[in-house]
Amino acid sequence: MTPTAATLDARDPLAPIRAKFHIPDGLIYLDGNSLGMMPVHVPERVQRAMTLEWGTDLIRSWNTHDWIDLPVRVGAQIARLIGAQDNEVIACDSISVNLFKLLSAALKLRPDRTVIVSDIDNFPTDLYIAQGINAMLSGKYELRFVKRDQLEAAITDDVAVVMLTEVDYRTGERLDMKSLTERAHAVGALTIWDLAHSAGAFPVELNACNADFAVGCGYKYLNGGPGSPAFLMVAERNQSAALPVLSGWMGHAAPFAFDPNYAPDAGVRRLTAGTPAVLGMTALSAALEVFDGVDMHALRVKSLALTDLFMELMHSLETEYGFELVTPTDHAARGSQVSYTHPHGYAVMQALIDAKVIGDFRAPEIVRFGFTPLYTNFADVATAVQRLETVMQSGAYLEPRFAQKSKVT
Amino acid sequence: MTPTAATLDARDPLAPIRAKFHIPDGLIYLDGNSLGMMPVHVPERVQRAMTLEWGTDLIRSWNTHDWIDLPVRVGAQIARLIGAQDNEVIACDSISVNLFKLLSAALKLRPDRTVIVSDIDNFPTDLYIAQGINAMLSGKYELRFVKRDQLEAAITDDVAVVMLTEVDYRTGERLDMKSLTERAHAVGALTIWDLAHSAGAFPVELNACNADFAVGCGYKYLNGGPGSPAFLMVAERNQSAALPVLSGWMGHAAPFAFDPNYAPDAGVRRLTAGTPAVLGMTALSAALEVFDGVDMHALRVKSLALTDLFMELMHSLETEYGFELVTPTDHAARGSQVSYTHPHGYAVMQALIDAKVIGDFRAPEIVRFGFTPLYTNFADVATAVQRLETVMQSGAYLEPRFAQKSKVT
Numbered sequence: 121m122t123p124t125a126a127t128l129d130a131r132d133p134l135a136p137i138r139a140k141f142h143i144p145d146g147l148i149y150l151d152g153n154s155l156g157m158m159p160v161h162v163p164e165r166v167q168r169a170m171t172l173e174w175g176t177d178l179i180r181s182w183n184t185h186d187w188i189d190l191p192v193r194v195g196a197q198i199a200r201l202i203g204a205q206d207n208e209v210i211a212c213d214s215i216s217v218n219l220f221k222l223l224s225a226a227l228k229l230r231p232d233r234t235v236i237v238s239d240i241d242n243f244p245t246d247l248y249i250a251q252g253i254n255a256m257l258s259g260k261y262e263l264r265f266v267k268r269d270q271l272e273a274a275i276t277d278d279v280a281v282v283m284l285t286e287v288d289y290r291t292g293e294r295l296d297m298k299s300l301t302e303r304a305h306a307v308g309a310l311t312i313w314d315l316a317h318s319a320g321a322f323p324v325e326l327n328a329c330n331a332d333f334a335v336g337c338g339y340k341y342l343n344g345g346p347g348s349p350a351f352l353m354v355a356e357r358n359q360s361a362a363l364p365v366l367s368g369w370m371g372h373a374a375p376f377a378f379d380p381n382y383a384p385d386a387g388v389r390r391l392t393a394g395t396p397a398v399l400g401m402t403a404l405s406a407a408l409e410v411f412d413g414v415d416m417h418a419l420r421v422k423s424l425a426l427t428d429l430f431m432e433l434m435h436s437l438e439t440e441y442g443f444e445l446v447t448p449t450d451h452a453a454r455g456s457q458v459s460y461t462h463p464h465g466y467a468v469m470q471a472l473i474d475a476k477v478i479g480d481f482r483a484p485e486i487v488r489f490g491f492t493p494l495y496t497n498f499a500d501v502a503t504a505v506q507r508l509e510t511v512m513q514s515g516a517y518l519e520p521r522f523a524q525k526s527k528v529t
Numbered sequence: 530m531t532p533t534a535a536t537l538d539a540r541d542p543l544a545p546i547r548a549k550f551h552i553p554d555g556l557i558y559l560d561g562n563s564l565g566m567m568p569v570h571v572p573e574r575v576q577r578a579m580t581l582e583w584g585t586d587l588i589r590s591w592n593t594h595d596w597i598d599l600p601v602r603v604g605a606q607i608a609r610l611i612g613a614q615d616n617e618v619i620a621c622d623s624i625s626v627n628l629f630k631l632l633s634a635a636l637k638l639r640p641d642r643t644v645i646v647s648d649i650d651n652f653p654t655d656l657y658i659a660q661g662i663n664a665m666l667s668g669k670y671e672l673r674f675v676k677r678d679q680l681e682a683a684i685t686d687d688v689a690v691v692m693l694t695e696v697d698y699r700t701g702e703r704l705d706m707k708s709l710t711e712r713a714h715a716v717g718a719l720t721i722w723d724l725a726h727s728a729g730a731f732p733v734e735l736n737a738c739n740a741d742f743a744v745g746c747g748y749k750y751l752n753g754g755p756g757s758p759a760f761l762m763v764a765e766r767n768q769s770a771a772l773p774v775l776s777g778w779m780g781h782a783a784p785f786a787f788d789p790n791y792a793p794d795a796g797v798r799r800l801t802a803g804t805p806a807v808l809g810m811t812a813l814s815a816a817l818e819v820f821d822g823v824d825m826h827a828l829r830v831k832s833l834a835l836t837d838l839f840m841e842l843m844h845s846l847e848t849e850y851g852f853e854l855v856t857p858t859d860h861a862a863r864g865s866q867v868s869y870t871h872p873h874g875y876a877v878m879q880a881l882i883d884a885k886v887i888g889d890f891r892a893p894e895i896v897r898f899g900f901t902p903l904y905t906n907f908a909d910v911a912t913a914v915q916r917l918e919t920v921m922q923s924g925a926y927l928e929p930r931f932a933q934k935s936k937v938t
Contacts, residue, residue, distance in 0.1 A: 144584075151588045155587060166579060170571065171551075174754055175553075178553075178560065179560045183936055213803070214804055215803055217622065220802075244781070244784075244789055247790075247791070248781065248791040255637075256633055256637075346590065346808070347804045347810070349806070363664065366775075369654035372653070376937060393623060393625040394623020394625035395755075398754070399809050400809055478589075483787050526592040
């Protein structure tokens, strides 16, 4: 017999961490894969960065509060979570900007090759960045964007870079980073992994997979706050060869020498560009402290138990109300979210949000539920399914107000 | 006879605005050209964005608090200050990233031309970005970086883009935006103006000068906080033709359609890339409210009076202690800062900071003093010069501790 949600919560070694987050009364939040919840101590830390560091210490804070090293310090906080060395990760800019930096640098490392491989179902910004770089280079590259089952075959010896997102933002499917990286390396290509739906969701194994480059998001499973700085990773072996073309002054070997000629920093710092976003960095750095002492393998165990329970409880709703599971049931092929298609997906999600269970919707008809092991508990899972059942039984989702689309869906 | 500082303060129509800033006791802050002071209401606004918008309303805030439109809303707040239309400006990313976006787009608009002109004394990041773009394009361009007095001659009919900073970060010299833009247009080139030391310091006249593109800083005279988002401007006439190569999803015509093919937004929004930095945007937006109702011409009058007074009071120190003025005395050729060379520039500035007058130092031997008309008053100017005189008279700056360089100078 399956244990009850209460039993599972009682046994959960990560349960105490939930108290570190601000959880609005009565709200079940299954959207941490879009915007992570707020750790309760973050506002005080940002407040201090404003009133003391900015307001009072002013410009001196670049030294006294070491603002200048924020990208490398926050990067080092992230490194352990993604299986990289401290000196391989920096926090900066957005995923889009960081992908541009890494893809342009990686292509220069394979000058005689003319193909960029990606997954046609990759998050659009990843594809757009490749399209933008190719437009800048007057269409030099073949953009080989293929369905997932054609990826292996697409990685041929004319490929410069294989650029993939580890976990699909719609279906929650997790790709095999190790085998795809091996496949890329076997033909001499480089890899860029987008960890938007991986970092903080489970132990990522960049070094163990021999990954070359990676980017990831600060505001999803890392809980860094809305529009938080992103991060990027460059494997140590690639650092000296990877030349930034988005070559801003903060990546210079000696920014305060104000030399008119660009010369990159020796390490990963060369991939910073402008002045670090101190307030956003402060929030992200504080939020990352929630991971201190967390065993990432225990986190994965809980994540899988949460998504297993959700799938199991949803099973009876699938046939009854027309949901179709699009997330793999195989653990190895799953991130930390579960998605279903439903012909009224948008309205169903709006009605569910009205019933205080927040997930989200992705066009054309996917409802997504994200499970953040640090604060989602098993009771949340059970209650969410109950409320969804009520929404479907009552037909509440058919009310016209739930069909009205917002700017952001 | 010159009026006293007290008289000038008593007559200053902008004097009441100083109370809107947090001014640490006894501190004279002449470094708003590096990091603007904190308006007192900003922390509460950022706190609200954290606890209410992020913490409680969570993902719904993209719609209910209109996070999604922050780049255009904050851009519109800046537009008036720089003489642009509301629909020509967005707040986003850093100056380095925004320069990359605009220079790459502008070069595509002049495909048959092969020269980029800039000022060899431009802020280094501007030059580095041109160098990076040129490296990406395999050295297609001649980077014609010349001394300021050779700019006119350098703008020939093979020039694609003239990229200049309106006010020199070291000397405070203000270039003639109107005549240089005319000169560029006369040969068919486009212009990109960097307003880092202009926006908020005096009324910039982008539209009146017929400027094509511009970037600027949120954390200097706009007081948006450390590492605040920057801004960019694209003249309406160039918007449909300027194609972003740093083509992130937020610049797509329909970001939430999740189309795998990039198609730019119709307007300036196409030059956004990733998710807006909500905390930084909130701080900048709140800070910009200080400009509400401020007559930018009155601001300029006060700025010139402040810098005039400083130069006048410094006059006796120049010969006595070996300072050499490098800022133009001509009003039309001056921004809102005054700089001197001094053979012990670094140590002099450290000793002055120790005496609670904060300016800054730029290699090799420049001491800079920035005057922000919103909060600097005439008494600050007089006291700063008195304290500098004490530092020089006493020889305090010769103490070894003041020669020790920090990471950030």
